[in-house]
Amino acid sequence: MNAKDDAGERRGLLPRFTLKDHDMFLLADALGDIHGSDDGLFSNDTRILSRFELAVASRQPSLLGAAISQDNSQFTAHLTNRPLPAPGENAIPQGVIHIERSRFLHDSRLHERIALTNFSEFEARIPLTLVFAADFVDIFEVQGHVRAARGEYLESRVSDRSVTLSYRGRDGVLRSACLAFSMCPTKISPSEAHFDMQLPRGATVVVYFEVGASGATAEPSTERFARAAEDVAEGVRRRVAQSASIDTSGRLFSQWIERSRADLALLTTQLPTGPYPYAGIPWFATQFGRDAIVTSLQSLWLDPSLAAGVVRFLASTQAHETSSFRDSEPGKIMHETRRGEMAALHEVPFGQYYGGVDTTPLFVFLAGVYETHTGDRSLVDEVWGALLAATAWIERRLDRSPTGFLDYARGEKTGLANQGWKDSHDSIFHSDGRFPKGPVAVVEVQGYAYAALMAMAELAGRRGDEVRAGVWAQRAQRLRAAIEERFWVREMNYYAIALDGEGEPCKVYASNAGHLLYCGVPGEERATAVAAHLLSSRSCSGWGIRTLAEGEPRYNPMSYHNGSIWPHDTAMCAAGISRYGGRANVVQIVSDIFEAANHFSMRLPELYCGFPRVSGHGPAPYPVACLPQAWAAGSLFMLLQSSLGIRVAGARKEVHVTRPTLPNGIETLMIRDLQVGGARIDLEFHRLGDEVVVVPSKHVSAGVRVLAHL
Numbered sequence: 001m002n003a004k005d006d007a008g009e010r011r012g013l014l015p016r017f018t019l020k021d022h023d024m025f026l027l028a029d030a031l032g033d034i035h036g037s038d039d040g041l042f043s044n045d046t047r048i049l050s051r052f053e054l055a056v057a058s059r060q061p062s063l064l065g066a067a068i069s070q071d072n073s074q075f076t077a078h079l080t081n082r083p084l085p086a087p088g089e090n091a092i093p094q095g096v097i098h099i100e101r102s103r104f105l106h107d108s109r110l111h112e113r114i115a116l117t118n119f120s121e122f123e124a125r126i127p128l129t130l131v132f133a134a135d136f137v138d139i140f141e142v143q144g145h146v147r148a149a150r151g152e153y154l155e156s157r158v159s160d161r162s163v164t165l166s167y168r169g170r171d172g173v174l175r176s177a178c179l180a181f182s183m184c185p186t187k188i189s190p191s192e193a194h195f196d197m198q199l200p201r202g203a204t205v206v207v208y209f210e211v212g213a214s215g216a217t218a219e220p221s222t223e224r225f226a227r228a229a230e231d232v233a234e235g236v237r238r239r240v241a242q243s244a245s246i247d248t249s250g251r252l253f254s255q256w257i258e259r260s261r262a263d264l265a266l267l268t269t270q271l272p273t274g275p276y277p278y279a280g281i282p283w284f285a286t287q288f289g290r291d292a293i294v295t296s297l298q299s300l301w302l303d304p305s306l307a308a309g310v311v312r313f314l315a316s317t318q319a320h321e322t323s324s325f326r327d328s329e330p331g332k333i334m335h336e337t338r339r340g341e342m343a344a345l346h347e348v349p350f351g352q353y354y355g356g357v358d359t360t361p362l363f364v365f366l367a368g369v370y371e372t373h374t375g376d377r378s379l380v381d382e383v384w385g386a387l388l389a390a391t392a393w394i395e396r397r398l399d400r401s402p403t404g405f406l407d408y409a410r411g412e413k414t415g416l417a418n419q420g421w422k423d424s425h426d427s428i429f430h431s432d433g434r435f436p437k438g439p440v441a442v443v444e445v446q447g448y449a450y451a452a453l454m455a456m457a458e459l460a461g462r463r464g465d466e467v468r469a470g471v472w473a474q475r476a477q478r479l480r481a482a483i484e485e486r487f488w489v490r491e492m493n494y495y496a497i498a499l500d501g502e503g504e505p506c507k508v509y510a511s512n513a514g515h516l517l518y519c520g521v522p523g524e525e526r527a528t529a530v531a532a533h534l535l536s537s538r539s540c541s542g543w544g545i546r547t548l549a550e551g552e553p554r555y556n557p558m559s560y561h562n563g564s565i566w567p568h569d570t571a572m573c574a575a576g577i578s579r580y581g582g583r584a585n586v587v588q589i590v591s592d593i594f595e596a597a598n599h600f601s602m603r604l605p606e607l608y609c610g611f612p613r614v615s616g617h618g619p620a621p622y623p624v625a626c627l628p629q630a631w632a633a634g635s636l637f638m639l640l641q642s643s644l645g646i647r648v649a650g651a652r653k654e655v656h657v658t659r660p661t662l663p664n665g666i667e668t669l670m671i672r673d674l675q676v677g678g679a680r681i682d683l684e685f686h687r688l689g690d691e692v693v694v695v696p697s698k699h700v701s702a703g704v705r706v707l708a709h710l
Contacts, residue, residue: 014030014063016039017030017068017075018068018282019072019103019104019105020105020281021104021106021232022108022269023044023108023269023286024042024044024108025042025105025281026040026103027040027042027281030063031054031060031061031079032052032054032101033053034050034052034053035051036050036133038143041110041211042139043175043213044213044339045286045338045343046137046341047134047136047137048134048177049211050133052132053130054079054101054130055131056081056084056099056127056129057081057082057084057126059082060082061080061099062080062082062095063078063079064078064079065077065078070258070259070262072236072265073104073229074103074232075103076101076103078098080094080096080097080098080099081095081096081097081099084124084125092120092124096120097116098119099115099116100116104228105232106228106232107228107231108212108213109212109228110211110212111208111210111220111224111225112210113207114209115204115205116199116204117202118199118202118203119202120201121201124198125197126197126198127194128195128207129194130192131192132191132192132193133191134165134177136151136167138340138341138343139340140340140342140347140348140350141342143283145348151167151341152168153166153167154167154168156190160188161183161184162180162181163188163193164176164179165177165179171344173341173344175341176213176214177211178211178212178213178214179210180219180220181193181208182206182207183195183207195207208224208225210224242275243264243303244302244671244672244675245672246640246669246670246672247669248666248668248669249667250663252598252602253594253663253666255602256594256597256636259602259633260602260633260634260637263603263628263630264277264295264630264633266628267628267630268306271309271313273309273312273316274309274313275306275309276310276313277291277295277310278630279626279629279631280606280630280632281626281629283624286337286339287334287337289333289334289335290356290358290421291630292310292314292630293310293365293366294362294572294631295310295630295631295633295634296311297365297366297369298634300366300369301373301646301674302674304370304374307366307369307370308370308379310366311366312383314334314359314386315363315382315387317333319334323411325349325411325412325414326351326352326354326355327353327354327410327411327415329354330392331389331391331392332354332359332390332393333362334353334354335356336353336355336356337351337352338350349412349415353415355411356416357407357419357420357445358420358421358444360393360394361390361445361448361449361451361452362452363390364387364390364391364394364455365448365451367387368454368458371459372458373648374675375649375651375677377462387459391452395475398449398479402439402501403486403501405441405446405479405486406441406445407499408438408440409438409440409501420442420445420512421444422512424559424560424561426559426562427547427560427562428442429506429553430500430507430553431507431508431552431553436499436501436504436506437500440498440499442497442498442512443483443487443495443496443497443498443516444512444513444515446487447483447516447518447521448515448519450476450480450483453472453473453475454472454473456472457473483521484522486499492507492509493529493533494513494529494530495516496508497510508552509533509549510548510549511545511547511548511570511573513530514530514545514569514577515572515573516530517530517531517573517575517577518572518575518576518579524580527576528580530576531576531577531582531585537550540589540592541565541610541611541619542613543565543596543608543610543619544566544567544592544593544610545565545569545589546563546564546565547561547563547565547566547569548563550563557609557610558622560622563610565596565607566606566632567607567632567635568635570593571593571636571638572638573589574589574639574642575639575641575642578642578643578645581659583643583645583661586642587661589639590639590643590663591664591665593636593639596619600621603627604629604633604636605621605627606625606627606629606632607622607632608622640663644669645657645660646660648675653676653677653703653704654704654705655676655681655706656709657707657708658709659710660692660693660694662685662687667686668684668686668687669685670684670685671684679702679704681696681697681704683695683706684696694708
């Protein structure tokens, strides 16, 4: 291996760090460099910076350390020089020039500060070079899609302290990367900026630069950097302050809570319709329907504003026409939206794509849960027409299904083959490994449909529409009975993962059935059987619940959906187990996930491998998992709610706490500023021997009642 290959290998071993602001995100290594594989600076699903490397005397600096600030707003790398060539006797040895590289994203621009300090015995000449490039590839190209043709790269514009790289796509849109520097480089070209810095011993020199998708409005400077940094920090503080806070007696556990809150704040974008959690970085830094709904359900008890923003946005993008290319039908709720060139040209269907069978019932369910939790009827009144249209789509789909269930079949080959949350091509199959003929009805979606119909019955009843309330309640109960009759497999003592188009059950042990518990479909006996299997060694690895049980056909603990562990999936299963009284088992799940988070530096990835837990070893990462991922970060809060047994009834200003438990090793837990029907209260949970008690404060003056249930 030559020196260049060796450097590349070292870069591949470096951890990577992400930043996000609105529709821009950055993925770079610990040195702060971008190398053009799957990293880069992305704006609106287009990579506007594909290479960005710092060199000192034509050599990569040595890494001392790198980190993202606790609030996820700023990246800092501490670097040092390799030996510097110098004339005469005063050569500069390795490790005497400190290079601090700080950056953040603000107002859709990358702001960076590079500070160099000379700790050598002599004055040093420091040749600093920034090498850059912009390939303007679409996010789907980065993921491996091959295009038949691309647009036109335009001539670069270079001035004394700026460079503009441009590309006109086949969609006619001009996309640019504009780089600006606070000082004039000694050499500047369309691919690099070179600075010669003369630095006395003990002195520091600072250069600022910015990169944006449009021309610079002002030259980078100390003042601009400081002002923008404060704006970013204040924005994060405001987003985090929307949510109730949680503190515990466990230092590491509290760190996990704060990191998860910060990740949700990082991924949440303020849209005209309100806050919206983007799914994850790098592949899903956009609006997804299912992910945002689940994230809102996870955090609703702490921050109802997120759910309100999600409901409004999804109502505003509801389908009104039929398109086989986009898998849309009137009333259907959006699965995914994209803003890149390939989406604009319909090379992929995801510009506004509706190929998610579960998003529509989950949307209805979320609206119902929001009103019950907050007591605020205005949101549902605002989107009532969208809820009626969504419910009508559910009912039409049930009526025309050959099996009578909420099923899916993609309209065209460009769409998703599987349209539940396990949407990889091989995630749904029969017990002999063959793929089912469509249309396919996956089991958890029937639970969502049941919950949606029940939600509409309750919402209509509150509005005095007893006729429709009764119709929806009856339909929900008929669906529930059909689920129990058709999906339950007696010889498995478990639910099939799906029914194929001919009604044949896919007799596979998978985590999907745990979501039925979350929706309250099974009776006690079957719920107990499902929970027992989910907690068995076949399904529970010791780091969480596997998506597919060990020993099943297509089981692969390194796969995307066939044996891996998704924290949000485990959390929904745990919430279902809790619903049926399994608090002690939930405590163990919380402990397992916490210890996994500890191995991942308190930031749960989108998924990780499902290998059995081995003493002394942590969970194996999934190589291309998104990190951070919204519903992975939100999993902690669903797990805590399930453990504490908290339920808020906003209209009655009541907090119900049923048989609370605390995570292992936690003696006290404090919730501050919990929103209850327009008031805010604090709750303290204390472990007293084998019991956990809740001690409310401020609730008397706020008119809130805290009701403990044994």
